[in-house]
Amino acid sequence: MLAPRGALTAAEEILGGLVHTRRDVTISEAPAADATHPDVVAHRALRRAVFVDEQRVFAHDDLDDVDTDPRALVLVARDADGTVLGGVRLGPARPGEPDLGWWTGSRLAVAVDGRRRAGIGVGATLIRAAVARAETAGVLRFDADVQAPNARLFTRLGWETVRPAHTVGGVAHVRMRHPMDRVQRLVDATKAPLADLVAGLAPPGFVGDDGAPVPGTDVVAACDAILPAMVERDPEWAGWCSVLVNLNDLAAMGARPVGLLDAVGGTDAAAVGRVLHGLRAAAAAYGVPVLGGHTTVDVPASLAVTALGITSRPVPAGGGRVGHAVRLTADLDGGWRPGYTGRQFDTTSRRRPEELRAMVGAIGPDAAYRPAAAKDVSMAGLVGTLGMLAEASGTGAVLDVAAVPRPAGVGVADWFTCFPGFALLTTDEPGAPLPAAGPAVGTECGELVEGTGVVLRWPDGETTTAVTGTVTGLGRA
Numbered sequence: 418m419l420a421p422r423g424a425l426t427a428a429e430e431i432l433g434g435l436v437h438t439r440r441d442v443t444i445s446e447a448p449a450a451d452a453t454h455p456d457v458v459a460h461r462a463l464r465r466a467v468f469v470d471e472q473r474v475f476a477h478d479d480l481d482d483v484d485t486d487p488r489a490l491v492l493v494a495r496d497a498d499g500t501v502l503g504g505v506r507l508g509p510a511r512p513g514e515p516d517l518g519w520w521t522g523s524r525l526a527v528a529v530d531g532r533r534r535a536g537i538g539v540g541a542t543l544i545r546a547a548v549a550r551a552e553t554a555g556v557l558r559f560d561a562d563v564q565a566p567n568a569r570l571f572t573r574l575g576w577e578t579v580r581p582a583h584t585v586g587g588v589a590h591v592r593m594r595h596p597m598d599r600v601q602r603l604v605d606a607t608k609a610p611l612a613d614l615v616a617g618l619a620p621p622g623f624v625g626d627d628g629a630p631v632p633g634t635d636v637v638a639a640c641d642a643i644l645p646a647m648v649e650r651d652p653e654w655a656g657w658c659s660v661l662v663n664l665n666d667l668a669a670m671g672a673r674p675v676g677l678l679d680a681v682g683g684t685d686a687a688a689v690g691r692v693l694h695g696l697r698a699a700a701a702a703y704g705v706p707v708l709g710g711h712t713t714v715d716v717p718a719s720l721a722v723t724a725l726g727i728t729s730r731p732v733p734a735g736g737g738r739v740g741h742a743v744r745l746t747a748d749l750d751g752g753w754r755p756g757y758t759g760r761q762f763d764t765t766s767r768r769r770p771e772e773l774r775a776m777v778g779a780i781g782p783d784a785a786y787r788p789a790a791a792k793d794v795s796m797a798g799l800v801g802t803l804g805m806l807a808e809a810s811g812t813g814a815v816l817d818v819a820a821v822p823r824p825a826g827v828g829v830a831d832w833f834t835c836f837p838g839f840a841l842l843t844t845d846e847p848g849a850p851l852p853a854a855g856p857a858v859g860t861e862c863g864e865l866v867e868g869t870g871v872v873l874r875w876p877d878g879e880t881t882t883a884v885t886g887t888v889t890g891l892g893r894a
Contacts, residue, residue, distance in 0.1 A: 442502065443494070444494055444546045445493050447491045447493070448489070449508060459493055460493055460504035463528055465478060466526075468586075483506065483508055483521075483523065485512070488508050489509070490506070490550065491505070491506050492543060492546050492550065496537075502527065502528055502537065503540065503543050505525040505526075505543045505546075507559075508520060511876075518828065519818075520551050520556045521559070521562075522544075523561065523562070525544065525561075540570065544570075548574075548575075548595050552597065554828075555831055557597050557599065557881070558875060559597055560593070561576070562590040562591070562592055563590060563593045565590060571593050575596070578591055578592070579593065579594045579879075597881075600801060600884060601883065604800075604801040604804065604888050607796045608801060608805065611890065611891060620632065621894075622735065623731070623734075624891050624892065625734055625809040625894055626669075626670065626733060627793055628724075630670075635729050636726070637670050638726075639667050639670070639724045640721065640724075641659065641662045641663050641721065642719075642721040643721070648683070648719065648720045649688075652683075652691035652692045653694055653698075654766075656691070656697075656699065657699040657766060658695075659696055659699075659722040660677060660699035660700055663723070665793040665839060666724065667777065668780070668781065668793060669732070669792050669793040669841060670732055671787055672782070673726055673727050673778065673783070675705070675706075677696075677700055677708060677722055677723070677724050678710045679696060679712075679722045681696075681711075681712055681719065681720050683714060684714070686714055688714075689713075689714055693712075702773055703774060728781070732791045733894060734790055734809040734810070734894065735806075735809035735894025736788075736789040737865045738810065738865065739867055741844040741846060742849070742863070743803065743865065744843050744844070744845075744859055745840060745841070745860065746851060746852050746854050747794075747857055748768075748856060749764070749823070749857075750767075750824075751764030751824065761836050762824065762835050762836070763838055764837070764839060766838075774855075775853075776854045776855050780852050784852065788849065789843075790809075792805060792806040792842050794837055794840035794841070796836055797888065798834035798835060799816075799821070799832065799833045799834070799837075799842075800816060801871075804883075804888040805889060808887045809894040811893035812865040813865070814863060814864070814870075814871045815874050816872070817862050818874065818876070819876050822859070822860050839857055841854065841859075844865055869886045870886050871884040
């Protein structure tokens with residue numbers, strides 16, 4: 418029998434319902450492996466009361482290897498008097514293995530007293546808190562095995578069913594997943610407006626590319642502006658990056674850099690001088706001359722640089738085809754730029770000039786191998802940039818999460834969405850060589866497929882959608 422409109426099912430009553438009002442409910446957090454922590458003690462006692470004594474899902478206790486994983490967390494809900502109302506556990510899906518940003522939620526339990534308090538909604542509050550905590554931890558896939566009668570509650574909270582009912586301890590469960598949209602949000606923020614702004618400006622065959630071949634010549638031009646806030650906050654680094662991003666753009670086009678032009682503005686000569694100091698240092702390190710430009714003082718901070726390169730055979734971003742292998746060649750030896758943790762991974766400022774030049778020459782005119790398609794990882798991050806390459810190629814893309822080369826100690830979500838010092842995506846027929854890029858390392862980590870967007874493929878073979886469709890809207894090159 419269906420419950421009356423607005424009424425709660427018995428399962429929803431057990432989990433505390435859907436009421437949004439929290440009425441002084443507080444959520445605390447503890448490491449799941451700390452068996453002496455008061456929150457962990459309380460949660461384990463509650464789990465035993467619900468899953469062993471009440472529901473008899475487990476015969477003796479419900480402890481498992483997640484409880485000993487130092488990365489797993491317990492969230493406990495209490496009322497204003499400190500009474501424990503409920504708790505939930507979350508952590509990496511495979512304890513003892515590297516954290517790939519694939520987590521599970523489990524052991525969601527609400528105390529009998531918590532179920533009976535009108536207007537609290539303990540279960541829903543804990544579910545929302547678990548999702549928020551997973552997002553903070555950089556989780557890109559968040560699963561849970563939910564008792565079948567409770568699936569309705571999870572569905573109302575935005576979860577999706579990904580696997581039919583299966584039995585756990587004699588009780589029917591449903592595998593559910595909460596969509597994690599960190600990559601999509603970055604793509605929408607950085608690239609979605611492009612179709613309306615720049616459609617029709619790029620030369621045919623190079624729509625969505627990092628640089629533009631100058632018709633009738635061997636010249637490739639690239640131009641990038643630096644965010645004014647970055648110019649004000651970290652002027653030397655902004656100057657360095659203005660060279661870095663442009664030379665990476667030329668590198669992705671397979672062009673040899675031959676010169677730079679800058680346009681810089683600032684509140685006074687000292688501010689402009691700091692920007693130019695960083696710009697000159699980068700130009701010297703890469704061995705590319707600054708040919709000229711324009712300088713203005715007594716204006717808001719601004720910086721834009723144009724780079725010129727040479728090649729008779731530009732490598733297009735739109736050269737990919739269905740069935741091509743996707744490869745990432747990246748410099749992994751670096752660290753987060755101070756003040757930009759999780760957003761800018763700096764490798765270039767500590768590299769020797771010969772190493773920098775080897776990386777930007779990886780698929781240049783003198784390289785032994787040139788791929789069918791290439792694009793350097795930009796502000797849209799690794800996954801968003803792969804989506805742009807796929808869009809220009811008229812395909813979709815699959816990225817194998819576990820196969821992507823990643824710096825030690827850097828989380829998958831941060832690496833997939835940050836701006837790296839040097840990272841080059843290329844595609845070609847399976848078995849083609851990797852670009853030789855000095856200290857940068859490369860590997861095959863996906864393929865181009867029919868369709869649009871980018872999906873992430875996980876070690877268990879399942880996929881999740883990271884980019885739902887086209888990135889820029891500019892379409893096929």
